[in-house]
Amino acid sequence: MPTIGLFIPCYVDQLFPKVGLATLDLLESLGQTVEFPAAQTCCGQPMANTGCVNDARPLARRFLEIFQPYDYVVAPSGSCVAMVRHHYEELLHGEPGFEELKAKTFELCEFLTDVLKIEKLPGRFPHRVGLHQSCHGLRELRLGSCSEVMGPQFSKVKQVLQMIEGIEFVPLTRPDECCGFGGTFAVSEEAVSCLMGEDRVADHEQAGAEVLTANDMSCLMHLDGIIRRQKKPIRVLHVAEILSGSAT
Known part of the structure; x- marks a missing residue:
């Protein structure tokens, strides 16, 4: 093994x-x-x-x-x-x-x-979910298709999440836009970083997301800070928490 x-x-x-x-x-x-x-x-x-x-x-x-x-x-x-x-x-x-x-x-x-090429996963997550696709995942690892590129649309993260019973994905206006974190960019360009993050949170909110998820906790950390400061009714969870059944 x-x-x-x-x-x-x-x-x-x-x-x-x-x-x-x-x-x-x-x-x-x-x-x-x-x-x-x-x-x-x-x-x-x-x-x-x-x-x-x-x-x-x-x-x-x-x-x-x-x-x-x-x-x-x-x-x-x-x-x-x-x-x-x-x-x-x-x-x-x-x-x-x-x-x-x-x-x-x-x-x-x-x-x-x-x-592993898994085709099914156990578990149930009956919530409206907004999927944030991180820049590194899209543009360096090719975990999903970018909106500016012509061709078949795909997302490996969404492919796995769809195996969980009850999950409902909300339609985002800008499904692959940067959250604004960018590591030390959030420190050196705080104002720009926060405005970009606020745009992402607003997109998920208008789509009716109960849960905002991603496969990068750095992006989620940034977005969760904005959500908590603005007291938005959106929960933030890493993809692993949903897939493992540790989130309800």
């Missing part, structure tokens, strides 16, 4: 541990052997995004060292997986095992559709 190395992003580990536990529960319920290497650290994305490449390189090497023994690496985060698959090239090019690491690292929903 292949063994999965569960990669939990640092902000999920520190602020949203329920998402990590939901991911573990989901994978184990599907018969997977999962290990959580306790030595794991940040993937280095915050440093790389702000141009501190030399500070990110030791973290990338540590990531490679820790996760190299596993058959797969799975994370409930499109942005962190995109860091490994697309941006470690600058940090780890030529390092032994790097190409294998890229090929076996997957975002959670991508792993369910492309590797």
